[in-house]
Amino acid sequence: MHQAKIINLPKILDERGNLSFFQNEDHLPFSIQRVYWIYDVPGGEVRGGHAYREMQEFIIALSGSFDVVLFDGKDEKKFTLNRSYYGLYVPKMVWRSMENFSTNALAFVATDSFYDEKEYIRDKNTFLNEIHDTK
Numbered sequence: 808m809h810q811a812k813i814i815n816l817p818k819i820l821d822e823r824g825n826l827s828f829f830q831n832e833d834h835l836p837f838s839i840q841r842v843y844w845i846y847d848v849p850g851g852e853v854r855g856g857h858a859y860r861e862m863q864e865f866i867i868a869l870s871g872s873f874d875v876v877l878f879d880g881k882d883e884k885k886f887t888l889n890r891s892y893y894g895l896y897v898p899k900m901v902w903r904s905m906e907n908f909s910t911n912a913l914a915f916v917a918t919d920s921f922y923d924e925k926e927y928i929r930d931k932n933t934f935l936n937e938i939h940d941t942k
């Protein structure tokens with residue numbers, strides 16, 4: 808799990824309202840190719856539950872809160888995201904689930920690739936086999 812990490816973003820405090828941002832290479836260890844977001848998640852639902860072969864992600868709770876659970880084939884770690892001025896960097900080949908969404912949670916995700924279903928490993932045993940093959 809050594810590569811997964813919380814990245815703190817700039818926070819421009821202003822009495823008119825605060826502002827945060829990230830831009831290519833300055834704050835993330837990759838260049839952004841695509842963004843997507845997850846919203847209107849019914850209580851108790853779990854999203855994700857897969858790994859990416861090469862893709863990396865940066866996940867922010869722009870609103871509300873949720874947990875991201877990461878599993879690298881050996882260790883599991885839970886990150887609670889609940890502020891919009893930091894996010895979680897998720898490297899490739901980590902199994903990740905998103906759960907415990909609050910009402911009105913908005914999960915914003917930046918990635919380094921276009922959407923490609925071939926990037927996904929959706930079966931946990933396949934993930935375990937592939938991760939052991941690469942080590």
Ligand code: TYD
Nearest residue numbers: 841842843845853854855856857921922927
């Ligand atoms: P998926 O990443 O599988 O979400 P989750 O793992 O949380 O269920 O995406 C759900 C569907 O959305 C998937 O079938 C394909 C589509 N999708 C796109 O077309 N483009 C995208 O950028 C993403 C993230 C998903």
